[in-house]
Structure formats: structure tokens, C-alpha cells
Amino acid sequence: NTFLLLAPAAxxxxxxxxxxxxxxxxxxxxxSYPDYKYFREHNHVFSDIAAAPDSIQVNASNDGTRLVTVVxxxxxxxxxxxxxxxxxxxxxxxxxDDQAKTPLAVMTYSCWQRLGSDRNIAGKQITGVTIVGVTxxxxxxxFYGVNGDLLTSLVKNSNNxxxxxxxxxxxLVLTARLKPGVxxxxxxxxxxxxxxxxxxxxxxxxxxxTAV
Numbered sequence: 001n002t003f004l005l006l007a008p009a010a011x012x013x014x015x016x017x018x019x020x021x022x023x024x025x026x027x028x029x030x031x032s033y034p035d036y037k038y039f040r041e042h043n044h045v046f047s048d049i050a051a052a053p054d055s056i057q058v059n060a061s062n063d064g065t066r067l068v069t070v071v072x073x074x075x076x077x078x079x080x081x082x083x084x085x086x087x088x089x090x091x092x093x094x095x096x097d098d099q100a101k102t103p104l105a106v107m108t109y110s111c112w113q114r115l116g117s118d119r120n121i122a123g124k125q126i127t128g129v130t131i132v133g134v135t136x137x138x139x140x141x142x143f144y145g146v147n148g149d150l151l152t153s154l155v156k157n158s159n160n161x162x163x164x165x166x167x168x169x170x171x172l173v174l175t176a177r178l179k180p181g182v183x184x185x186x187x188x189x190x191x192x193x194x195x196x197x198x199x200x201x202x203x204x205x206x207x208x209x210t211a212v
Contacts, residue, residue: 009138011084016142017184019049019174019191022212030054030170031211033163039174039194039211045187046176050075050082053171056148059127070111070127073141073148074155080106080135082177083142088112090122090133097132097153104153105129109137111149126150142175167205188212 010016019039021029031039033051040049052075060069080092088109097104105126112121112134121131129152141147156164163169178187195211 009136009140010142015178016083017176017178017187019176019211021170022210023208028212031172031174032167032170032205033172034165034167035170035198035206036172036174038198039191042194042197043190045179045182045190047179048078048082049174049176050079051154051172051174052076052079053154054173055171059129059150061127068115068126070149072105072127072129072150072152074103074152076154079151079175082175084177085136085139087133088136089119090131092133093153098155100153100155103129103155104132105150106133106135107131108135108139108141108147108149108151114149167202 019031021031021035023029031051036049036051043049052073055073057072057074058069059072060067075093077093077095077097080087085092087106089112090106092106093104107115107121107126112118115126118124122133124131127150129150131150135151163171176187178184191211195206195209199206199209
């Protein structure tokens, strides 16, 4: 129920929407990073749009006393701002954190408890990432299925450089917050228009593709 049915534990969850790609062959598809940037920079209906690859990574390391295993999910640096959350400890991501040489991570409250409830966790490294903060207790994520123990910064590196640049490499799930007074119907009209602009500009990659 928590993972699949409940709205995210965030202020005004009814103002949050998921944006996906749609074609006649693909009812619900992912969105490329270049298209995400275009939607984020040109829309007038959302306060902001966050992005996350639809993938998880299981990381393990020995902290000197035991084997620590965590599930990590990368998210854009505005993810928690879009959700409207405040950290339990430390901080959330800031603009530019996705340019860090070493990935940064926000730990979920449940993971923080499982690993010992260290109130000085911010600044420490776990499984190769640096922890900057801890989510509030009620945060359960915004993804269907596995939400993860660590939300890591979406860092461009040698492993993902291609899909950061390629419009036909669709990896992202988008979460957006409607501006006050904007309805979902109004947002849909604008997203249809923006997707049409992309289809006209990039017929090879975005032909017959819209956003819902």
C-alpha cells in the first residue's frame, strides 16, 4: 500500500504529477535528458520538474565492523524541492551538486535507523557516496516499487554520458509540481504543445511522440 497506492508524503501531494512519454506503440514511456531539459526550461505550468532514471543500484561495502548493503536511486538536484520536503538531518541537494566528483546522497530515515541512527552522519561516506542529509521520517519516496535507501545526485560520468546527450536514449521518469491555480488539464495542453515542438524540431528522435 505504501509503495503502490498512497500519495507521496509531501505537502499538497495532489499538486504533484508524473510526466511520461507516449506513442501509439508505447502508452507509458520514459523521457530523454535533452527532452527533460526542454520541458523544464520552456513550460509555464509547473513550479519545477525533477527527473530520475528508472533504475536502482545495489551497493555494498565494509564499514570496518560489518557489511553494509544499500539500494541507491539517482535523482536530479531539485528532487526534494519539487516534493516540498525539509531534511530531518543535514541538508538536501543544492544546485550544482550534480557536478560533484564524488556522488552525494541523502539517506532515508529508515536506512539511517537501520545503520545506527548516527546524528553526525552528514559528511560521512557509505558505499562510495558522501551523505549530506537524512529524509524526514514520513518520507516513503515517489517511485513505484523499490524507493531505495539512498537518493544520490544525478552525476554525469563515463557510464551515463551517452544518454545525457542523446535525445533517443530515454531513461527518465519525471515528477513535477503544478503551479498554484494551474489544473492538470491546463498542464496537459501545454505539455502536448511542447512535445509537438520537439517532434517538429527532431523528427528522427521524437516523431509521433507526445507527453502525458
